[in-house]
Amino acid sequence: MQNQKTGKNTYGDLVSPETSLSREKLHGNYKSILGESAGHLEVLQQVDMFAKSSQTVLISGETGTGKELIAAALHAESLRGGHTMVVVSCAEIAENLTESELFGHERGAFTGADQQHIGLFETASRSTLFLDEIGELPMRLQPKLLRVLQENKIRRMGGTAQIPVSVRVLAATNIDLKEAVAAGKFRRDLYERLKSLHIQLPALRERREDIPALAKHFLIKENNSSSRKVADINSEVLLLFDAYSWPGNIRELEGIIGRAVLLAEGSEILPPYLPSDVRTPQAHALPSADATAAANPNAAEYFVLPFPIGTTLKEIEKSAILATLARENGNQSKTAKSLGIDRRTLHNKLRDYNM
Numbered sequence: 001m002q003n004q005k006t007g008k009n010t011y012g013d014l015v016s017p018e019t020s021l022s023r024e025k026l027h028g029n030y031k032s033i034l035g036e037s038a039g040h041l042e043v044l045q046q047v048d049m050f051a052k053s054s055q056t057v058l059i060s061g062e063t064g065t066g067k068e069l070i071a072a073a074l075h076a077e078s079l080r081g082g083h084t085m086v087v088v089s090c091a092e093i094a095e096n097l098t099e100s101e102l103f104g105h106e107r108g109a110f111t112g113a114d115q116q117h118i119g120l121f122e123t124a125s126r127s128t129l130f131l132d133e134i135g136e137l138p139m140r141l142q143p144k145l146l147r148v149l150q151e152n153k154i155r156r157m158g159g160t161a162q163i164p165v166s167v168r169v170l171a172a173t174n175i176d177l178k179e180a181v182a183a184g185k186f187r188r189d190l191y192e193r194l195k196s197l198h199i200q201l202p203a204l205r206e207r208r209e210d211i212p213a214l215a216k217h218f219l220i221k222e223n224n225s226s227s228r229k230v231a232d233i234n235s236e237v238l239l240l241f242d243a244y245s246w247p248g249n250i251r252e253l254e255g256i257i258g259r260a261v262l263l264a265e266g267s268e269i270l271p272p273y274l275p276s277d278v279r280t281p282q283a284h285a286l287p288s289a290d291a292t293a294a295a296n297p298n299a300a301e302y303f304v305l306p307f308p309i310g311t312t313l314k315e316i317e318k319s320a321i322l323a324t325l326a327r328e329n330g331n332q333s334k335t336a337k338s339l340g341i342d343r344r345t346l347h348n349k350l351r352d353y354n355m
C-alpha cells in the first residue's frame with residue numbers, strides 16, 4: 001500500500017503513483033488472475049517479489065478473495081514450479097487427520113500403525129506445501145510446525161531420525177490471526193514466523209473497478225460450460241453490482257453470474273435474474289427495519305440488520321450468518337450458498353461462535 005504522505009510503498013522504496021503499478025512491469029504470467037485495480041496490482045507485484053523466495057508467505061483475505069489462486073501463482077512462479085504443489089486444509093487436519101498426516105509415522109508408532117506412512121511434509125519435499133485455513137491448525141500441532149519451519153527437518157511419529165526436507169510453505173487464512181493470537185487460539189511465535197512475508201488480499205468491495213471484467217469473464221466461462229449464449233450484462237446490473245457489498249467476494253460474483261446465465265431467457269443478464277439482496281440496494285445499505293419493510297411488500301424475504309457505527313465487521317458477519325441461517329430454517333447448505341461461501345467455511349464460522 002502506498003503511503004500518501006511519504007510517497008513510499010510498504011517496502012520503503014520511493015514510487016511514483018502513476019507508473020509504479022502496471023502489469024507490464026511484472027515478471028510472472030498472471031493472465032488468469034484478472035484485475036487492474038491498484039489494490040489488485042499491488043497484490044500481483046507482491047506475488048512477483050515473493051515468488052522466488054523460499055520463505056513462508058502468509059496470504060490473508062476474506063472468503064472468496066482468491067487466496068488459493070494467489071498461492072497457485074506463487075508456486076507456479078517459484079523455482080519449484082515444475083513440481084506439484086501439495087495442498088492441505090488445516091480444518092481437515094483438525095477434524096479428521098492427525099500429526100501423522102503432516103509428519104508421517106513409523107510402523108508400530110501407535111495402535112493401528114501397521115505400516116510406515118510418509119507425511120505431507122516429506123511428500124512436498126522439493127516443492128510447495130500450501131497450508132490452507134492455517135487458523136484452524138490445532139494448538140498441539142502449532143509448535144511442531146514452527147519447529148519444522150525453523151529447522152527444515154521432520155521427525156516421523158514413533159521415529160528417531162531427523163529427516164531433512166526442503167519445503168516451501170504457503171499459508172492462507174480468512175480469519176484475523178492477530179485476533180486469534182489475542183484470543184489465545186493461535187501461537188504468537190508461529191504467527192510472527194508466518195507473517196514475515198504477508199499478502200493481504202483486498203475484498204471485492206475494495207476493488208469495485210474490477211467487477212465488470214470479472215463478471216464478463218465468469219459470463220464467458222458459464223456460457224462455455226452450459227452451452228448457453230448469454231452475450232451481455234445489462235448496464236443496470238453493473239450498477240447494482242457496484243452498489244452491493246459482496247460478502248462472499250469473487251466466488252459470490254461467480255455464483256451469481258452462473259445462476260443468472262441459467263435463468264436468462266434472452267441474450268442479456270437483467271436485474272430480475274439476480275438474487276433479491278443484490279437487486280435491492282436497501283437490503284445491503286442496512287436501513288432501518290421500518291424503511292425496508294415499507295419498501296418491500298414481500299418483507300419475509302429480507303432480514304434487516306441495522307448496525308450502529310462502530311460495530312466490528314466480525315459482529316456484522318456473525319449477525320448476517322445467523323440471520324441467514326434462521327431464514328433458511330437452519331439448512332447449512334442453503335445458508336452457505338446464499339452467503340456465497342462454501343459449506344466448510346460456514347461450518348468453521350459456526351464452530352467459532354460455539355454453535
Ligand SMILES: Nc1ncnc2c1ncn2[C@@H]1O[C@H](COP(=O)(O)OP(=O)(O)OP(=O)(O)O)[C@@H](O)[C@H]1O
Binds near residue numbers: 034062066068069214
Ligand atoms: N483475480 C481473479 N481473477 C479471476 N478469478 C478469480 C480471481 N480471484 C479469485 N477468482 C476465482 O474466485 C473463486 C474463489 O477464489 P479462491 O478459491 O482462490 O478464494 P479463497 O480466498 O481461497 O476462498 P476461501 O477463503 O473461501 O477458501 C475461484 O473460482 C477463483 O478462480
Ligand SMILES: [Mg+2]
Binds near residue numbers: 067068132
Ligand atoms: Mg480457499
